[in-house]
Amino acid sequence: MLKWLFAILGSVFYKIPGGIAGFFIGSLLDNLVGSKANKSRGSVFNDMTRQSVSPADFEMQLISLCSIVIKADGKVSKTELDYVRQYFVQTYGKEKANAIFRTFNEVNKKHEISAKRICYYLNQRVRYEVRLQLVHFLFGIAQADGSVTAAEVEVIRDIAAYFKLGKRDYESVKAMFVASADTAYKILEIDKSATDDEVKKAYRSMAKKYHPDKVVTQNEAIKKGAEEKFKEVQKAYETIQKERGIS
Template sequence: MIKWIAALLGYYLFRFPGAIVGFFLGSFIDNMKDSGGQPRSVLRDITRQSVSPADFELNLLSLCSLVIKADGNVSKTEMDYVRQYFISTYGKDKANAIFRTFNDINKKREISASRICNYLNQRTRYAVRLQLLHFLFGIAQADGTVSKAEISKIQEIAGYLKVSLRDFESIKAMFVKEADTAYKILEIDKTATDNEVKKAYRTMVKKYHPDRVNTQDEAIKKGAEEKFKEVQKAYETIQSERGL
């Protein structure tokens, strides 16, 4: 209906060329409306290309719960870590509202890591997903140790998030200390030359700089800053060892 009205209006104003333009514009408007006068699903699909803060927080909390339950021992320390982190990041009222909503959802359906990660993959940048893993490792470490079961669960989540194994090992090295931890953080071997070390550091600085994390979520922003500091510490450690 709208396309014909637009065509007539176009013809009245600009004759035949105006009628053509009016017809196509009217057709576009008609297609954007369904029978109830609401935008069609294609418009809703466009709005879903970015994840809203509320959705992100609930999905983040769901992944947190999977890590906490990973070793079969629900640690109060880890739970308190998550709660305090959410309160300090979002404020007490908002954090409590997030937890209430999460509890309601959790009662109705089982948490699926693959489903959540698939949702996030479509709506977040790779840099954000890297910081998400950093946050999950922080939870696992809250009770003093990162168990094998927790590492396994976070690696499973990393796989669903399409994070490379090398990036996963780099983040893991920030929490599970080994002899070559600094090198793993920079994603290089201990046999790397001095020039390769410097090049790796420059690459990691670009890769993990907090400015690359384009998100409204404060928890992820803080994680980005922490990870950036770990990259700098790793480079300083190697510098000290080699006298660079």
Template sequence: MIKWVAAFLGYFLFRFPGAVLGFIVGTFLDNFGGSGNKASSVFQDYTRQSVSPADFELNLLSLCSIIIKADGQVNQRELDYVRQYFLSTYGKEKANAIFRTFNEVIKKREVSAQRICAFMEQRTRYEVRLQLLHFLFGIAQSDGQVSKAEVEKLIEIAGYLRVGRNDFESIKAMFIEAADNAYKILEINKNATDDEVKKAYRTMAKKYHPDRVVTENEAIRKGAEEKFKEVQKAYETIQKERGIS
């Protein structure tokens, strides 16, 4: 689109030579501003800067390893959770290849959460970062409970990813049993009016609808679907409790 505008302006100012020059410059701007890089095209709908699928997966696995090691030990059930998740979403061949990389990552003594999150924060949309956090909570909870050390690490990661406090508490409520969880998931207080409950549900359903997480990364896409279901479940719980039609 830019190339045609530039060509028109070039012709208007310098006739045919200007049109040619404008078309060339406009073509460059179109390619630079778009997602011409094939390596990044998988993520072009939800990334702010280019990030290849391989980079995305490596950083995702690094975050997984941070959560698994958060309480000072490597829990087999958490490892199995990650492995099963990747097997079900990528298939055996790709999952095995990914886990060869993961085994190297998990063995490393130090993986910088701040560096990884800075990379992801700069290159992914907010909706995707919410699903990353949801996925990490799932790992922490896979052994039956989310430990204090894991919660602290998740709070740290959420901060680096610039995830808002209300959004963090909403995701946390999906994995840690507490009073008024349904309200926390919808990000409202228990004394909210019925109209406020309905409005909150519409807002959250729109915010977390899987269609907003445009990605070919199956782990993230499935996380979006799970979170959307939790929002629906929370609203249905409040509907039943209050008798809202």
């Protein structure tokens, strides 16, 4: 692939910075060549290839989004940083996790991280369900230090918008981390005025929508997020059941 060729050439002439720059330039050329080739293969093939992203690319985009959330309130929380580092160590092992962070630090020093650019890139390559779970993971980072600040909510809301998530989907995830008087209803994406039958219907719909089997990914954080979200949906329904006496 062109990105690896350019990364190697960049490293030879300009060491690590050259390798990083070469990687991104090669990625752009790969996308350009791939998009031209796909045009002649029909829309079905395009839909399939649009959903793919290499593990290395995904890791870099994910850690970049993590960085944006950690810096959202103007300070770097050690607890939040440890939360992200622990995830990468558990998922990839200490050696690979350290390599990912080193590469990220080099990129971060030379380039301003753009949430909009990252989301645009991922929108073309990963399914809606995965993007939804990414937002769930980012809220988990924000809550790692005990509370989700208004600045963090604003940043994650922008990311959700860049990901083209529906408003109710976003509010449902947010309600799992930011409590309010009608949290359970927001998680099920209904109003408090909903009838008992509407509550049951919403629960069945949400349970099916957020079942972990719907999230097809090899990323452990996303899988874990899907499981947690599914449990929150069940908990929300049980809360409303108890409140209303629904059998």
